[in-house]
Amino acid sequence: MTESWWRDAVIYQIYPRSFADANGDGIGDLPGIRARLPYLRDLGVDAVWLSPFYLSPQADAGYDVADYRTVDPIFGSVGDARGLVADAHDLGLRVIVDLVPNHSSDQHIWFQQALAEGPGSPLRERYHFRDGRGDQPPNDWPSIFGGPAWTRVPDGQWYLHLFAPEQPDFNWDHPAVADEFRTILRFWLDLGVDGFRIDVAHGLVKEAGLPSLGRVAEWHLLDVGESPCFDRDGVHDIYRSWRTILDEYPGERIAVAEAWAPTLARVADYVRPDELHQAFNFSYLATPWEPTAQREMIDASIGAMAAVGAPATWTLSNHDVVRHTNRLLQADAGDVAGRRPTEVDPVAGLRRARAATLLLLALPGSAYLYQGEELGLPEVTDLPPEVRQDPAFHRATGQDGYRDGCRVPLPWSGTTAPYGFGPDSGPSWLPQPASWASLSVEAQDGVPGSTLSMYREALALRRKTLTGAATLTWQPGPTGILSFTRGDGFACTVNMTGAPVAIDPPGTLLLASGPVEGGVLPPDTTAWWSVS
Template structure:
């Protein structure tokens, strides 16, 4: 194996970091109650150090009724008791930083929980009503919603109260939308940022970053309405400029969840005085197809280049189908609208492709996000219908499997009860889950865990220098980084591919064939 070049450790660490997403509830259970917690994360810090990641992104760990996996926040300054305490969070941030791992927290600006003190006061008729979107209904008796907006989870985006008024919720009814035209909403969120930056947090992931601002008239979503009444409104940019000023005081950074098809509009969020980075969802949802992937990579780099922002690369997260499952299906892309029960999957094929995709993503310029369990090759799990908690399932009328299948608690120890997660898991682990256990994979040089560890160790070889495609046969992707010092080659064609000129093999997602060619669905890193 080759030796990596020294990693960069400066204020711009986030530009090329490997960031590990922790879904606390399913990571590791430290107290044996079946729910992952901060004690479990602290116990696994040595594992994360050995994996080689630069930072941990925690999905919301705040006080929450958990009607949407913690994205219904009741108090941003308190840790949910199921996960631990604020003191434990502070200790985790400090311990991780001492091991070279930074912490990123999740902020959800579009909405709060219906148990948040503001909303409870609003229901009691207080002035806090102005902090949300309350409206009378339409129809003779106000029996119809104020407009025709639909929830992201299905059904109307409005819920009616006993007094006859309606309130807006772009997600679940338990998640009332905030009114970002009110100065108190802006001030509160800037105070929340300071609260966590003061505790050593190095960055913030911004949930649904293009949604918080609303047209004050709340018009119907008429076909062709421009600008959109609640997606990507211009007034949002002033909000994020305010946030950026706060982050700059602490040397912290932002990554936005920005789902926008327009590259120019997307890039506006990454201007030098706004968000530092945003997730690259075109790559995450792209099918396993060489031409489509190349286009996604080219477009991503092109839209980031004029503003000097680094790209981010991600294969999976807590909302989408696990990579090995998605890549083992006839439709290898991802779309929320096409999720269905009973989709046939070839897991060996999906795993082979996921191994190759890991090397592809880790060789590209920018930052890489790895969702917990991806390094173990976990498949999407089938959750018994009576155990599904995700509101997407219920609000679809039971047709959408929901997102719980990618949130099943991790397997740590093959021979331990519940695969070493802890107590009886809050979501059931499928039969055979122990086969993916981290301890078993750590002893297997051919495992996906070992591949991820080695790839992250060697990744600095790709971190400097220009990106350039190399000429290849159809169905093959090959590019160079570091002024030609390292090459990545991925074969998505149906036949083995000859390798470009090189002086040595750094790492492969699988073995070469007897003739030294690259088999299909395989990737290699080469020394130029």
């Protein structure tokens, strides 16, 4: 395992409840993931990132943690986690796990004790308990999921929750909170994990005094902007402390920030040499499919991260946003989550998504893939209300709650649901569309031109051709064409127009997201070239 592996790694996000089900209860689990690890090795990724699998009431799909040191029985056991990590390492894969430090579950023992002991209890200081303004909350902050960010308890005090009421925010000014998370880090590092993805990394520290906004606001999960409860300078002291722990362990254990900030320069603060290693590039994810916008964001991202010695990261989809097979074709592609995802032409959507993927994988830095995108899965836009589980779905304000559409379980094999997701014919926790039979792993495996085959070829070529080639040089090209070279022998051209464009091929074709013949690049097509 090489040093600084993370600087150009391809990391595959697994949403555990939707990846693979080993026991047939319709919910994915750790044994299911463990059995499918060879698939990920053969895909060609370097590491996997697991969304939360800790003990949880599942009010927000595991992002409400009741015990950070054990595994929820629906997913397995700590022994299963240990075995998964060991098997992944044997296959040459690293494992990153989600860490949720901004808030706990309301069922966490600390919070339950704080409720029981009442006002004035020292245990309440581990969270943000406050007296109200008469019958009103302590301030005017809204919850990301809609409604106020405060809930009143029977003794009259209120507690802060920037997300669901079942997710009370920790008070990171309290030393016990910092001590607790340092021990949590060590617990999982001792078990063998290779790093952490830090949920809401920008939210841990709140402005002193919790001042009101003075205005009516509705916040979206990935689009808050300047506020007194996000991206406060105090978070960086926390991450410096964590970095000293990570550096004690061999093999370059890493931490990745889910950090939204007003500017890329502010995001780069999270990955200074003594802090975290990577930060998700949500600004790129939200960039429209247009040459000038893409080029400007690519340059800005590389430059901002280079200023602090960190690699850029690139991603197009995750468990919180509309899959890019739909989002890139929606009218407002710059809406990060596609707040109300719409049905799009599936052929055109997949064509653009494939082109965007090859562009992303050609860029210098680290790439994050979301499970199922290698199959070309579309967003599921027609889930009935009664099956949706996003906690924001039924709220009147805030995030619309349409995240379930990107979380539908994967199709592995067969022609009817659940498509090999579990060992029997029982339904999965979210229903899978009938159209997914043709998108299963089995249906695409070994089929030339399939999306799965394209991903495998692209990842193999990336590892062989682009690893270590940090520079990117833009090249001139026809209107609507994005063209650049990497290193000494690689070129990438992207047609972002709706029509075929004649180009001067820069070399021998290595791979393309669509058919390229006679020097003509079809619409929404990316081509990779070997340049002699």
